[in-house]
Amino acid sequence: MxxxxxxxxxxxxxxxxxxxxxxxxxxxxxxxxxxxxxxxxxxxxxxxxxxxxxxxxxxxxxxxxxxxxxxxxxxxxxxxxxxxxxxxxxxxxxxxxxxxxxxxxxxxxxxxxxxxxxxxxxxxxxxxxxxxxxxxxxxxxxxxxxxxxxxxxxxxxxxxxxxxxxxxxxxxxxxxxxxxxxxxxxxxxxxxxxxxxxxxxxxxxxxxxxxxxxxxxxxxxxxxxxxxxxxxxxxxxxxxxxxxxxxxxxxxxxxxxxxxxxxAPVPRRLARITGTLTDLLADPTLAVHEDAWVQAVLTDDRRPARAMEQLRRRFPHTLVLQFPTPAAQVGAPARPADGTSDHAIALDFVQHVRGSRATDAESALLREAIEACCHDPDQDVLVGAAAGPTPAPGGAG
Incomplete structure (x- = not known):
């Protein structure tokens, strides 16, 4: 049998x-x-x-x-x-x-x-x-x-x-x-x-x-x-x-x-590649992975901008992008002092994760995003309308 x-x-x-x-x-x-x-x-x-x-x-x-x-x-x-x-x-x-x-x-x-x-x-x-x-x-x-x-x-x-x-x-x-x-x-x-x-x-x-x-x-x-x-x-x-x-x-x-x-047939191979972004984009021996599903680990000291976009120009089927945490950054960022603004906390987080400060354009974008999330111009109007007019002193409640 x-x-x-x-x-x-x-x-x-x-x-x-x-x-x-x-x-x-x-x-x-x-x-x-x-x-x-x-x-x-x-x-x-x-x-x-x-x-x-x-x-x-x-x-x-x-x-x-x-x-x-x-x-x-x-x-x-x-x-x-x-x-x-x-x-x-x-x-x-x-x-x-x-x-x-x-x-x-x-x-x-x-x-x-x-x-x-x-x-x-x-x-x-x-x-x-x-x-x-x-x-x-x-x-x-x-x-x-x-x-x-x-x-x-x-x-x-x-x-x-x-x-x-x-x-x-x-x-x-x-x-x-x-x-x-x-x-x-x-x-x-x-x-x-x-x-x-x-x-x-x-x-x-x-x-x-x-x-x-x-x-x-x-x-x-x-x-x-x-x-x-x-x-x-x-x-x-x-x-x-x-x-x-x-x-x-x-x-x-x-x-x-x-x-x-x-x-069994292999519809698309899997590849795991590690290195700096410059090396991964230039290394001729990695040509065999250009049609594979790719997991890339970037070892750059600072996280490159638009890394996934650049990788996919050479490896169009890149699915996972990872950055090992540098030893100096292991652990949580320092607790912010009381009164620290949300924008400052976000900038500290970017520096902790990426190892470099946010650019002026990124800082402005973060500020815009925080303000959009934290301030609703219609909220006060709606709350006031729902509550109705404030009763006169001594009047019926």
Whole structure:
């Protein structure tokens, strides 16, 4: 049996306000091409189909298209929900989709009940474990301790109880959405810690032929049969050096036979560049980044004027501009003395952040902005009109 392991699609996500739906659609095209070219029997999606619990209608339409196309392909599909998904919304219509060969599992009550598929060697039990909230399961599952490790340990107890009741020849695949010890997170994953306890021991999944992990956005091999596929696209600059793709897993008669990495298309590379503005604009070796999404860190002693505008002339897809704080400026500016004007405070702040005084033109612009915010010429008139005429002394109030 040939299985394609993917996860963390995050349909509907943007990248520093750049829409990614078109790139995510291109990944779906790629997925269908791999299914056909590699004769994939089962596609597994280990959570975070959507980027938010209330996905945009365009993201829902893309998910609908992806599942419909996969249902019409040679492959069947097993999907579990992640911490970004709404389990109820993603799981809507799951009983109807089963008939089409798309098995969506989002309810904790389904844990321990597998999707059973077969090949020439017999049955393969796919246990799709949705993201488990330890707080929600603390009482229903009598966990005793509120942690992800405890929740998944109980889930795997139920999985093993099911497998123990099946013939010894039955092979096992588990889908789990969790932070498993030994892997390295990226900046773009949502923290799922509960009381500081988020990591799950690798031993929780011992004895399973293949565990398809989701949640972390970089690919990881924690053991031959314990892997993260990562996200199909980069969702933060911390992922600039990560490979993006999926695992093509082959099960033989006795379990895992092989796992081969399949690269996903890269719609636009990510680049992180550091230096003075003059150096970044002149360095010929940086020409390779001119079509990339760029995160630039400027090391100039003083912040250059219109730095983003100048960078985008050479690197038109610059998305993030950062300035490391000089050691002399670490900490908050001195507390202003009583009676210091708002304009003077603003000028002190500019000097503290930039390392140089505001120009005369900037000072005038700040004064104009402060006066526009702090003085409403209509306010007194409106207040007076609302209060009505002042009553004469001794008159009726």
């Amino acid at each position: 040939r299985i394609l392991h993917t996860s963390d699609w995050h349909l509907g996500r943007s990248f520093h306000r750049e829409g990614l739906l078109g790139h995510q659609g291109a990944f779906v095209d790629h997925l269908l091409e791999v299914v056909a070219a590699e004769r994939v029997d089962v596609v597994v999606v280990s959570g975070d189909v959507y980027d938010r619990a209330l996905p945009h209608v365009d993201a829902v339409a893309l998910a609908d298209e992806a599942f419909a196309r996969l249902a019409a392909s040679r492959a069947r599909v097993v999907v579990s929900s992640g911490n970004h998904d709404s389990a109820r919304r993603l799981g809507f219509g799951s009983r109807l989709m089963d008939a089409a060969g798309v098995f969506v599992r989002t309810d904790a009550s389904s844990v321990g009940t597998p999707v059973v598929l077969a090949d020439e060697h017999g049955d393969v039990a796919f246990h799709a474990i949705p993201y488990l909230d330890p707080s929600a399961l603390l009482e229903p599952w009598a966990l005793g301790r509120r942690s992800h490790d405890t929740a998944l340990t109980e889930a795997m107890r139920r999985v093993r109880a099911d497998l123990d009741a099946r013939p010894a020849t039955t092979r096992s695949v588990v889908l789990a959405h969790a932070f498993v010890a030994g892997a390295t997170p990226s900046e773009s994953e949502r923290d799922i810690s509960v009381g500081g306890v988020s990591r799950v021991a690798t031993s929780v999944f011992d004895g399973i032929d293949y565990t398809a992990l989701g949640h972390l956005h970089g690919p990881h091999v924690l053991a031959d049969g314990l892997r993260y596929s990562g996200s199909p696209l980069a969702y933060s600059f911390s992922e600039a050096d990560q490979a993006k793709g999926s695992w093509l897993v082959e099960l033989g008669a006795s379990g895992l036979r092989s796992a081969t990495w399949i690269d």
